[in-house]
Amino acid sequence: MAGDHRVVFVVFDGMKMLDLAGPAEVFAEANLFGARYALRRVSPSGKPVLTSTGMELPVDGTAEDGPGAGPDTVIVVGGDVLATHPVPPELITTIQSFRPRARRMVSICTGSFALAAAGVLAGRRATTHWRHARLLACAHPDVHVQPDALFVEDDGVFTSAGVSAGIDLALALVEQDHGPDLARDVARGLVMFMQRPGGQSQFSAPLEAKPPRTPTLRRIVDLIAAQPALDHTVSTLARRVAVSPRHLARLFATELNTTPAKYVEQVRLDHAKVLLAAGHGVAETARVAGFGSAETMRRTFTARLGISPSQYRTRFATTGPGRQKPGNDR
Incomplete structure (x- = not known):
């Protein structure tokens, strides 16, 4: 519909369900207070994907389907597979096809690996799940990884830390679009912080250093x-x-x-x-x-x-x- 803010979630086999469901609920809640977010899900093949929970998730098509106008916000969800295997070429192609058409590019958790593989994060500040921050920095030295941030914005490109931090980022996007009053209503409705204090370090596991050789x-x-x-x-x-x-x-x-x-x-x-x-x-x-x-x-x-x-x-x-x-x- 004209006037809607078009949000497209890019999904794939092995994705984390909460990386989609959490932010989607934030946008849906915002619609109850007057926002107009129109949500779609696309996969590289246009076929349903298998999530990390074993559930099959239907999609609305591919990057080429949908309204003629480009999306306002593209959100690449995360999944452990992105940090343990090479990013599939078809996923990279999907992200690259959206890049010139979208106003905002967003990743949740390890979705940052897909954005980095597609060249979206080159020369930018970004974050990801604390467990994989060092790997992201090593695999993509042209990305300035901020390991303790819950989410990072760099010139229209947003990345979030692990899982629930994607909900924090979605709320920040709502505030950017509609102001703090509506975002505060959403936060109250979902019983969450407007701005969660602290960074990822408060959630991380104890020191995980390799035993010294000496x-x-x-x-x-x-x-x-x-x-x-x-x-x-x-x-x-x-x-x-x-x-x-x-x-x-x-x-x-x-x-x-x-x-x-x-x-x-x-x-x-x-x-x-x-x-x-x-x-x-x-x-x-x-x-x-x-x-x-x-x-x-x-x-x-x-x-x-x-x-x-x-x-x-x-x-x-x-x-x-x-x-x-x-x-x-x-």
Whole structure:
């Protein structure tokens, strides 16, 4: 219909259902408040696709089908297959056919791999699921990957982090189209944040570094992981393995691409996240994880994750109604 904002979802075999369903619900909710989003699904072949859940998803045709005018927004959904296998040539062709016709190009989660393969992200800032951010940066060095962002806009090209971050991005698109008041109505209707605080780091798994090759460094990182609350200054660590602080710092830089202090802080942060998710109090967690004080831990959480320890525990300790235990929180 004339006046509609045409949104096209590009889907493929192995796609994640939530990468489509989440943003689509945001647009559908926006229509209840006066927006006019017209949603279509296309696949490279025009045939139904098999989603990651095993469900078959019907589509409305191919990129060449539909209204004569080009779409306003093209959204490429994600799927684990995009990060584990080469992007299919027919999917790349579909994206490239939309590029000159669409006002906005969008990817959800690992859909960024498809946009990158199609050349859409060359020279641009972008993000993807935290688990695959390093791979995206290695596979496409011309893309400036922002690993902690929930979503990124760069001159009309939008990319989002994993799964539910696609819902955050869709809400941002609604706000761009219709202003904050309508977007706020949508957020209230869907019981979601207008702007979720923090970045992807608050959701990521504990440190996933490869074991060091050097036996000396391996002993040190094993000790830090086993007893994060010990005194782990660089001079103390160096004395434990009978090397100079400068040599130890060189080992950390060469093999782990970090400093001893930053590595220790990351390990303590990872321990604290696990403890808080298990329901431990902030003061107890700060002591056991090696931060020394709740205030020091709070500063680290705020700087690294964008939220406080108590906020982290509230979000991740339980999905039940009694989310907070009484205790030492700040």
